[in-house]
Amino acid sequence: xxxxxxxxxxxxxxxxxxxxxxxxxxxxxxxxxxxxxxxxxxxxxxxxxxxxxxxxxxxxxxxxxxxxxxxxxxxxxxxxxxxxxxxxxxxxxxxxxxxxxxxxxxxxxxxxxxxxxxxxxxxxxxxxxx
Numbered sequence: 675x676x677x678x679x680x681x682x683x684x685x686x687x688x689x690x691x692x693x694x695x696x697x698x699x700x701x702x703x704x705x706x707x708x709x710x711x712x713x714x715x716x717x718x719x720x721x722x723x724x725x726x727x728x729x730x731x732x733x734x735x736x737x738x739x740x741x742x743x744x745x746x747x748x749x750x751x752x753x754x755x756x757x758x759x760x761x762x763x764x765x766x767x768x769x770x771x772x773x774x775x776x777x778x779x780x781x782x783x784x785x786x787x788x789x790x791x792x793x794x795x796x797x798x799x800x801x802x803x804x
Contacts, residue, residue, distance in 0.1 A: 721777040730756035753800035
């Protein structure tokens with residue numbers, strides 16, 4: 675993981691579900707377990723990193739995704755940029771007994787704000803907590 679002068683941490687992770695665990699650990703280490711929003715940030719990072727691997731070329735052999743963590747002025751912003759997909763991401767709706775489709779409702783519930791930026795076929799999903 676690299677850190678620039680402004681305290682932003684960034685890491686490029688490879689394809690593979692084990693990399694979601696690594697993304698969570700990077701956020702956990704950056705915040706420290708005593709941070710009041712630690713658990714929320716780790717959970718939301720898991721959601722958006724998993725989406726990058728499942729719904730984009732990041733999950734294919736040789737694929738990767740980038741996790742960026744910035745802590746400034748009492749806010750934490752985490753983003754995940756994937757290797758791109760043929761179309762923009764679309765929100766799904768989870769079934770009560772289903773095992774997926776809960777990422778966007780979690781982002782709505784646990785973050786101050788979140789969004790998605792699509793440029794050159796690549797997707798960057800981010801969230802902020804205060």
